[in-house]
Amino acid sequence: MRIARIAQPSGMSFAVLEGEGPGATAAEIEGHPFAQIKLTGQRWALEDVRLLAPILPSKVVCIGRNYTDHAAELGNEVPKEPLIFLKPSTSVIGPSEAIRLPAVADQVEHEAELAVVIGLHGARGLDREAAKSAIYGYTCANDVTARDIQRQDVQFTRAKGFDSFCPIGPWIETSPEVDMADAEVRCEVNGEVRQLGSTKDMVFDPAAIVAYISQVMTLLPGDVVLTGTPAGVGPLQAGETVSVSIAGIGTLSNKVVPSE
Numbered sequence: 705m706r707i708a709r710i711a712q713p714s715g716m717s718f719a720v721l722e723g724e725g726p727g728a729t730a731a732e733i734e735g736h737p738f739a740q741i742k743l744t745g746q747r748w749a750l751e752d753v754r755l756l757a758p759i760l761p762s763k764v765v766c767i768g769r770n771y772t773d774h775a776a777e778l779g780n781e782v783p784k785e786p787l788i789f790l791k792p793s794t795s796v797i798g799p800s801e802a803i804r805l806p807a808v809a810d811q812v813e814h815e816a817e818l819a820v821v822i823g824l825h826g827a828r829g830l831d832r833e834a835a836k837s838a839i840y841g842y843t844c845a846n847d848v849t850a851r852d853i854q855r856q857d858v859q860f861t862r863a864k865g866f867d868s869f870c871p872i873g874p875w876i877e878t879s880p881e882v883d884m885a886d887a888e889v890r891c892e893v894n895g896e897v898r899q900l901g902s903t904k905d906m907v908f909d910p911a912a913i914v915a916y917i918s919q920v921m922t923l924l925p926g927d928v929v930l931t932g933t934p935a936g937v938g939p940l941q942a943g944e945t946v947s948v949s950i951a952g953i954g955t956l957s958n959k960v961v962p963s964e
Contacts, residue, residue, distance in 0.1 A: 707737045708875040711754040721875060738824040738925050757798035758843055758876045759821055761928040764791040765917050766847060770907050770932025777935045786908050786916045789860040795870035799956055804868045805942055807963040809850035812940050815933035816891035816899045816948040819845035820910050821876050827914055827923040835915035841878035844948045844956040845930050846871045877953045888951040889934055894944050901934025
């Protein structure tokens with residue numbers, strides 16, 4: 705099931721996306737989508753609504769250097785335990801929204817990632833098996849990073865925390881039949897393939913990551929976990945369009961614009 709958050713003629717709501725192509729529709733959900741889903745009966749053609757970030761998390765927890773080839777391309781060793789850092793909720797944007805290049809950064813780069821969305825009961829102090837049940841679904845993400853600032857600051861907060869530096873979407877895929885154990889992760893900039901990897905190459909898989917984080921902090925319903933990026937990260941320039949695609953989920957595209 706594909707769960708989206710939409711701007712529709714009467715406001716904003718969650719919706720189940722039904723069908724593919726020109727005949728696709730968005731069926732409005734009553735309230736939030738984490739418990740039993742109830743439809744209001746209101747439907748719109750997908751082309752008549754605007755897709756927003758599919759969830760507004762209280763926090764975005766990220767995993768660094770979770771692909772060996774990416775760690776190597778930046779001259780880093782693979783951590784023995786998941787390397788966690790945070791992106792603020794204010795960095796989140798949705799499909800087709802603009803990534804804004806900050807004036808203080810000279811080297812802003814894309815990082816295509818599989819994102820985990822936490823479900824109704826959250827996650828606290830879980831083992832790996834329990835963590836599987838805490839995962840509500842998956843979406844695409846771009847862990848946009850000001851690489852020059854990351855090198856300068858050493859720690860990651862400023863480099864990864866600018867407004868608009870966490871595009872997620874276009875929807876949350878919740879179907880248990882969608883296998884994220886070996887899903888292609890792709891990033892294209894203006895149609896040129898920059899990153900091409902697979903989730904099978906993760907050092908720590910999503911369940912292990914959620915379990916580890918839950919020993920440190922409580923993950924609340926709707927929180928988002930970014931699981932790391934494969935090799936091929938590269939610069940973004942104003943005027944470009946960057947697209948992150950995850951097999952079995954969809955494609956998230958954002959325009960890059962200069963700072964205001």
